[in-house]
Amino acid sequence: MGLDFTVIPKHIDIILLGCLWTIAITAAAALLSFFGGIFFAVIALYAPAVIRLPFRLFEWVFMGTPLLLQLFLIYFGLVQIGVDLPAFVAGVIGLGLHFAVYNSELIQTAILSVDKGQMEAARTVGLSRGQALRKVVVPQAVRAVIPPIGNNMIALLKDSALVSVIGVSELTLSAQRAIGATYRPFEFYILAAAFYYAINLGMEWVQRKIERRIALSR
Amino acid sequence: MTDHKEFVQIRHAQKSFGALEVLKDISLTVERGQIVAIIGPSGSGKSTLLRAINDLDPLTGGEVWLDGVQVNRSLPFRQYEKHINQMRQDIGMVFQHFNLFPHMTARENVTMAPKMLKGLSKDEADALAREQLDKVGMLERIDYYPSQLSGGQKQRVAIARALAMKPKLMLFDEATSALDPELVDEVNQVMKKLAEEHMTMIIVTHEMDFAASVCDRVLFMDQGVVVEEGPPEVVFKSPEKERTRAFLRKHLEGAR
Numbered sequence A: 001m002g003l004d005f006t007v008i009p010k011h012i013d014i015i016l017l018g019c020l021w022t023i024a025i026t027a028a029a030a031l032l033s034f035f036g037g038i039f040f041a042v043i044a045l046y047a048p049a050v051i052r053l054p055f056r057l058f059e060w061v062f063m064g065t066p067l068l069l070q071l072f073l074i075y076f077g078l079v080q081i082g083v084d085l086p087a088f089v090a091g092v093i094g095l096g097l098h099f100a101v102y103n104s105e106l107i108q109t110a111i112l113s114v115d116k117g118q119m120e121a122a123r124t125v126g127l128s129r130g131q132a133l134r135k136v137v138v139p140q141a142v143r144a145v146i147p148p149i150g151n152n153m154i155a156l157l158k159d160s161a162l163v164s165v166i167g168v169s170e171l172t173l174s175a176q177r178a179i180g181a182t183y184r185p186f187e188f189y190i191l192a193a194a195f196y197y198a199i200n201l202g203m204e205w206v207q208r209k210i211e212r213r214i215a216l217s218r
Numbered sequence B: 001m002t003d004h005k006e007f008v009q010i011r012h013a014q015k016s017f018g019a020l021e022v023l024k025d026i027s028l029t030v031e032r033g034q035i036v037a038i039i040g041p042s043g044s045g046k047s048t049l050l051r052a053i054n055d056l057d058p059l060t061g062g063e064v065w066l067d068g069v070q071v072n073r074s075l076p077f078r079q080y081e082k083h084i085n086q087m088r089q090d091i092g093m094v095f096q097h098f099n100l101f102p103h104m105t106a107r108e109n110v111t112m113a114p115k116m117l118k119g120l121s122k123d124e125a126d127a128l129a130r131e132q133l134d135k136v137g138m139l140e141r142i143d144y145y146p147s148q149l150s151g152g153q154k155q156r157v158a159i160a161r162a163l164a165m166k167p168k169l170m171l172f173d174e175a176t177s178a179l180d181p182e183l184v185d186e187v188n189q190v191m192k193k194l195a196e197e198h199m200t201m202i203i204v205t206h207e208m209d210f211a212a213s214v215c216d217r218v219l220f221m222d223q224g225v226v227v228e229e230g231p232p233e234v235v236f237k238s239p240e241k242e243r244t245r246a247f248l249r250k251h252l253e254g255a256r
């Protein structure tokens, strides 16, 4: 049996819907990983040990274990202690926190490399250390790591396929369903790949826009 | 407003970085509206003394007073933070390398702290930005980012940022040292204007001519002590101490 791409139009709606879910979960998880990354970075650098050390443990768990396992734990494991999350929410939390930890590493380094004259200038006009961090140091650190954070977000998009295993009908799972109905794995996996690539391009476009917008303010 | 004759008072300031004693029992009084220049060789402790006044480099001994209030009071940590943040609002500081906030426009650099700390409305903040940037001749560049400004322009915005808090005292740490020679004058003009408005200022500088033209008093520091102090005519033209003479001679040679 050769390739037959004419089967695609009949199932395109399920694939497109999968695309939307992939975009939604990626966008939500990206936001969580961005702000979570800032939050974790500030904790790692400035919080007292009683707060910092538990976060270190948490960070170790998220960096040192498979994302797949983390998703299982959040979706299936938490139910046992009474936290029954919808699959989409569990997926966003798993992906978002996982990548927040990676973003946090980048942001920590960036915070430490902001010129110390910046903190001094902010303190000199009367800002507290917290205010200076929030208004002066962290915004500069984040601007400095937009490109590598962008790379993390592309990785997040690709790893979003993993949430198919907890039943979120995103692009990969949708492709599998179409394949189940047609027995045409090559055609639908290729199609899904093309859509991932398109979303990837879209994300790069957004990243370039952001970089251009902040170019002057660096 | 009380009229303390000793508007700024430094009493027996002592500062060590580890084993290195950088300030050795320095006392200094500045009256309201006075302008004092601090000169001296590199490493003599000029910056450290200036930065002790707003507690950026806390003293290891001695006291700093501003307008009847002790800046470096001994208080429990949280109370001290509140106290020092309040005090710093009254003490403007200008740095050699400007330290403008690169992610903010000139306007935002000027208004950020007043908005946060004094709760200005958007309109009030806007009026303040225009007023202060106009004063330093930077009104046309109000929406420019620091990366779009020359060194002299950056320094003028930095002065406007400090002035926006309506400080009682301005500290300048070699405000023109990092500038190309042709940009020095525009910053000096702004400082002169402040002098005419009777702003109290303490200026660390390597520019003897400028110091002579605006200052009421000159302090010559060397190795953590004030070697000589007096009116610029005396310190520059007929210094008493040999160390002062040697420094000025060397400096003149360097300038040639």
Ligand SMILES: Nc1ncnc2c1ncn2[C@@H]1O[C@H](COP(=O)(O)OP(=O)(O)OP(=O)(O)O)[C@@H](O)[C@H]1O
Pocket (backbone or CB within 6 Å): B017, B020, B022, B040, B041, B042, B043, B044, B045, B046, B047, B048, B049
């Ligand atoms: N944070 C610090 N830690 C250790 N030593 C320091 C620190 N800051 C300054 N010093 C030392 O204190 C001494 C005085 O430094 P300071 O910066 O006050 O000199 P200065 O008179 O301002 O010199 P310059 O004209 O080069 O700016 C120098 O020996 C310097 O190395």
Ligand SMILES: [Mg+2]
Pocket (backbone or CB within 6 Å): B046, B047, B048, B173
């Ligand atoms: Mg210095």
